[in-house]
Amino acid sequence: MSEESLVARAKAGDRDAWGEIYQAYADRIYRYIASKIGPGMEAEDLGEQVFLKALQSLPGYKWQGKPLSAWLFSIAHNVVVDHWRKGASLQRFLAQQNPSPQEDGAEELAERKLQMEEVVKCLGRLTLAQQEVISLRFAAELSLEEAARAMKRSVGAVKALQHSALVALRKALKEHGYH
Amino acid sequence: MATIEDILEDCLTRLEAGKSVEECLAAYPGQAVELGELLQAASMAKAAFSTLGLRPELKAQVQYRLLARPYRASRPWWLHRWALAVASVMVVLLMGGGTVVAAKDSLPGEPLYAVKLATEELQLRLPGSRLAKAQLQLRLAERRMAEMASLAQKQKPQAVGQAGQRMVEHLAKAERSLKAMGRPDAAEFKAELKKRAPQHRQQLKRLKQDLPFPLPAPAREALGAQKAGQDEDWERRYEILLESLLQPEE
Numbered sequence: 097m098s099e100e101s102l103v104a105r106a107k108a109g110d111r112d113a114w115g116e117i118y119q120a121y122a123d124r125i126y127r128y129i130a131s132k133i134g135p136g137m138e139a140e141d142l143g144e145q146v147f148l149k150a151l152q153s154l155p156g157y158k159w160q161g162k163p164l165s166a167w168l169f170s171i172a173h174n175v176v177v178d179h180w181r182k183g184a185s186l187q188r189f190l191a192q193q194n195p196s197p198q199e200d201g202a203e204e205l206a207e208r209k210l211q212m213e214e215v216v217k218c219l220g221r222l223t224l225a226q227q228e229v230i231s232l233r234f235a236a237e238l239s240l241e242e243a244a245r246a247m248k249r250s251v252g253a254v255k256a257l258q259h260s261a262l263v264a265l266r267k268a269l270k271e272h273g274y275h
Numbered sequence: 276m277a278t279i280e281d282i283l284e285d286c287l288t289r290l291e292a293g294k295s296v297e298e299c300l301a302a303y304p305g306q307a308v309e310l311g312e313l314l315q316a317a318s319m320a321k322a323a324f325s326t327l328g329l330r331p332e333l334k335a336q337v338q339y340r341l342l343a344r345p346y347r348a349s350r351p352w353w354l355h356r357w358a359l360a361v362a363s364v365m366v367v368l369l370m371g372g373g374t375v376v377a378a379k380d381s382l383p384g385e386p387l388y389a390v391k392l393a394t395e396e397l398q399l400r401l402p403g404s405r406l407a408k409a410q411l412q413l414r415l416a417e418r419r420m421a422e423m424a425s426l427a428q429k430q431k432p433q434a435v436g437q438a439g440q441r442m443v444e445h446l447a448k449a450e451r452s453l454k455a456m457g458r459p460d461a462a463e464f465k466a467e468l469k470k471r472a473p474q475h476r477q478q479l480k481r482l483k484q485d486l487p488f489p490l491p492a493p494a495r496e497a498l499g500a501q502k503a504g505q506d507e508d509w510e511r512r513y514e515i516l517l518e519s520l521l522q523p524e525e
Binding site: 100114127212255 | 280281283284287313315316317319320322323324326327328329333337338340341342440443444446448450451512515518519
């Protein structure tokens with residue numbers, strides 16, 4: 097079913113259609129938020145908030161031939177910004193983390209968790225726009241065009257931003273000992 | 276000549292399609308060193324987040340909570356009590372009378388148009404099979420197409436946009452009924468739709484003759500058309516919906 101008719105059904109009050117939209121985007125929205133504030137319960141709660149806000153503004157949403165992702169990820173961006181405004185910080189999240197090999201009994205899991213934390217920490221060295229493009233492209237797995245729509249920029253501008261973001265990330269990773 | 280930004284995006288797309296880093300680098304030997312470092316950073320970022328996902332039980336709980344909330348579906352302006360009340364009275368008392376006929380021919384923006392839409396809503400609320408409901412939605416979509424044609428002749432792109440949005444909603448609702456009906460009924464509906472599609476296409480194509488598409492920039496700006504979806508390629512939108520409606524059953 098096309099995204100357009102899914103939206104029209106959801107707008108007409110079809111809860112199943114809304115459920116399909118949630119299932120299609122829930123993980124990607126969560127990964128996007130986790131890339132900004134770190135994974136865990138807070139990210140899960142914010143993810144739920146994104147869908148609540150979307151549900152509230154659905155009656156006024158007008159399909160303009162663009163993927164729904166542009167709308168949902170701009171709501172997610174605002175939710176994260178509000179969260180930051182309330183004083184939450186990535187540093188606080190990282191300070192709370194204590195990767196333990198016993199947790200879930202998997203050494204590999206602890207290693208992956210560590211790597212993710214390093215990447216999240218390195219992302220903190222990038223400009224906000226660079227962080228955004230990395231989160232949209234590699235955490236939320238949006239295409240370049242979708243990311244451009246979510247960021248309300250041209251594809252060319254986002255392509256250039258993606259390049260500068262990866263250059264900056266590479267530099268930060270090197271300084272953290274990743275060669 | 277391709278810039279490093281273009282080359283990087285090309286390589287990311289190739290990796291997404293299953294190519295290896297080596298293949299990408301071989302395609303751009305002059306940029307291989309810089310490219311290799313950037314692709315490594317990209318793959319680290321991707322790998323770091325790829326394992327993250329919501330626990331299935333949490334996802335189910337959130338979905339349940341979201342769907343259990345009071346759901347305020349879009350309530351069109353015309354679906355107000357007054358319009359429904361007028362329509363009900365008219366349907367009962369004036370069946371076939373002059374006012375009903377006048378409302379039937381009204382166009383978006385005209386005083387009796389609200390009564391026309393409310394009358395249709397009443398028709399939709401009458402009991403009937405899913406096939407009958409889907410067929411009625413199809414008729415109403417056709418009625419919107421006819422309105423779009425009249426409005427395009429009158430050079431009213433904004434009103435064409437409004438009628439177009441409603442056409443899309445009727446077809447989406449027809450699809451909803453289609454999904455819920457049995458195979459024989461679904462086949463009957465699809466056959467009917469296939470038969471009528473050429474006429475729909477012709478009508479939507481004609482729109483472009485009466486209204487320039489896309490609208491010239493000053494007109495678009497004056498109408499805020501991009502925002503309100505009035506400057507749409509309705510022919511293309513119809514094709515997308517048609518494809519979705521006619522797709523084979525799983």
